[in-house]
Amino acid sequence: MTLGRFGLYAFLISAALFFSVPLYVMIVTSLKTMPEIRAGGIFSLPQGLDLSAWKTAWSGACAGTECAGVQAGFWNSVRITLPAVAISVLVGAVNGYALSFWRPRGGTLMFGLLMAGALVPYQVFLYPLVRWFATGHLYNSLPGIVLVHILFGLPLVTLLFRNYFVTIPEELFKASRLDGAGFWRIFAEIMLPMSVPMLVVAAMMQFTGIWNDFLLGLVFAGRENLPMTVQLNNIVNTTTGERLYNVNMAATILTALVPLVIYFVSGRWFVRGIAAGAVKG
Known part of the structure; x- marks a missing residue:
């Protein structure tokens, strides 16, 4: 050796x-x-x-x-995580697709602002978001905490899909346009099926980040919707x-069990998605 x-x-x-x-x-x-x-x-x-x-x-x-x-926190985390992951991945995929092929006017500037916003620490946004959500009657509610996770997850998901879609040959997109396919048909029938590896990567990253979140759940979820991580903290600190x-x-193990199981079951797909993005990008 x-x-x-x-x-x-x-x-x-x-x-x-x-x-x-x-x-x-x-x-x-x-x-x-x-x-x-x-x-x-x-x-x-x-x-x-x-x-x-x-x-x-x-x-x-x-x-x-x-x-x-932690049983109640588990079901709260499920109700928070599943819609937040599904919506953020879908919207991020649409954003990445639009920025890669349709290139709307001002799209580059919008993408730059989105990435710049992703670099700002969460703590800076907390007070403005609390005031905004309170005005819209979303504070301390399930839709409110789901919306928060969607907003904070969109920059990363959009970046993942944009970097993936720009590597797809543009001739495929142009051929679809010549055949009369529009924005949504090209996305649903061509681009989305081709991006399954990146869908897995984005979903796993979003799921893990949202499930393990503590700060946003503590601030925005409300007493009736506290996620599992907040429930765990309350249990450990109750004497x-x-x-x-x-x-x-x-x-603690029960709280971390779901992300661990997902990684063990889907780890091969995650590695394939990362490798596909690395080779293409």
């Missing part, structure tokens, strides 16, 4: 350990009872398979005066006597 290959394997093993050891500790801690946790041995295996902490984390952990676990580390670890 050459020195370079040895260094590569050493780096990969170190990186795998760096990310897998904390996950291992979280899993084994969630399966232990509190007497086992107090006894120390953070890396030791549990003496038995105890799933009571997982049950409590899902439906019985207390966040303030409410003891409903009524003994701090239940096994429940906290189980709740």
Whole structure:
């Protein structure tokens, strides 16, 4: 084995350990009872398979005066994430398609402003958006938090699709125009089916970002629509006597489980989409 290959394997093993050891500790801690946790041995295996902490984390952990676990936050996150991902990816695909082939007047300026806005930290927009949403009766509502995620996700999604569409031969677009196809028909029947790898990439990036969001959900969702990450924070920071580390670890894993499953199931498509964009772009 050459020195370079040895260094590569050493780096990969170190990186795998760096990310897998904390996950291992979280899993084994969630399966232990509190007497086992107090006894120390953070890396030791549990003496038995105890799933009571997982049950409590899902439906019985207390966040303030409410003891409903992360279950309510899970369904809130589903209601927030699915429409926000679908709408932002679809609108971003249309934007990228229009900017690549139709080139509307002022499109370059609009695209530059969109990208510039994406570089501004979220915190700068919070107060103006709160005032604007309050005026429009969208503040502390499900449509409001969905709209916020759509607005903040559009720049990245538009950039992804624009960079992908500009690599498609323009002759294909011109031939479709000569055959009498219009804006929407070309998009729906030609461009959209060709961009499936980028659709997967954009959807996965949007889904992960929205599901893992804390700040926007805390500010805009409202008490009745708090996402899973906010519920997790409330559970971990609620102290009524003994701090239940096994429940906290189980709740944390449950919160991160959906994005992990999506990446494990769709990771191959994600890599293909990134590679397609890299080769074409």
